[in-house]
Amino acid sequence: MVTLTLNDPQRGNALTGGMLATLCCALERLRAESGVRAVILTGAGSAFCLGADIGDLAAGVTELGESEQAGGEAVRVWYERLDRLASVVRGIRGLPCPVLAALNGQAAGAGFSLALACDYRIALPRVGLNIAYGRLGAGTDSGMSWFLPRIVGHARAMELLLEQPVIRAAKALELGLVNAIAEPGELIAAARAKAKEFAGSAPHAVAASKRLVDESFANSLNAHIEREHETFLRVLRTADVRRGVAAAQAGEWALFEGD
Known part of the structure; x- marks a missing residue:
């Protein structure tokens, strides 16, 4: 911080x-x-x-x-x-x-x-x-x-x-x-x-949310959904998502590291 x-x-x-x-x-x-x-x-x-x-x-x-x-x-x-x-x-x-x-x-x-x-x-x-x-x-x-x-x-x-x-x-x-x-x-x-x-939130997810919200006003709904798909798939490859999924399965909160 x-x-x-x-x-x-x-x-x-x-x-x-x-x-x-x-x-x-x-x-x-x-x-x-x-x-x-x-x-x-x-x-x-x-x-x-x-x-x-x-x-x-x-x-x-x-x-x-x-x-x-x-x-x-x-x-x-x-x-x-x-x-x-x-x-x-x-x-x-x-x-x-x-x-x-x-x-x-x-x-x-x-x-x-x-x-x-x-x-x-x-x-x-x-x-x-x-x-x-x-x-x-x-x-x-x-x-x-x-x-x-x-x-x-x-x-x-x-x-x-x-x-x-x-x-x-x-x-x-x-x-x-x-x-x-x-x-x-x-x-x-x-x-x-x-x-x-x-x-405490996953940095990749935060950065993606900021970009998508700013872009949303210039995009059509269909175009923006495509951008969401692209972003989701890119973020899905991060280690933080693996941590988040594993923690959720265990009923816990993940500690995200930004990788």
């Missing part, structure tokens, strides 16, 4: 260039480490992540406004910034193990998207989830408009994007935007307990 902490509390753990680069590197290393069974993502201080740094955003808007042509240098720089942010989201989704967001405080804009990219979200009661883009007059980024309709449905996603509310933990739980609420002082312990539970 690994815990990643966004650690720039004075700026609300904003996604600066440095923060994004560090997070991308950490996610790449984790993907290469086969022994990692679960990852917890949380924030230092009172916020989980307030999204883009407002100073960086202001400077970028000025640069873009001064660009003389749509294909100018400022546009290229902006695209690179957005792509770095997208790389973090892809990195979270690409991990084969469960990723849990331990929401210690507000998640706003792209910070909210990072939370949605995780497989499981546990929040403190005081947490607010803030779409935030409407306040800035901006469109969504970092997968916000992809994750929301998949979690809450099309109609509710549009309602949230139009109304731009700050969604408190209790309401987020009702909507399915968080999976659980932890008592103050118990957030990380609760996240670790859940991560330990997830880590």
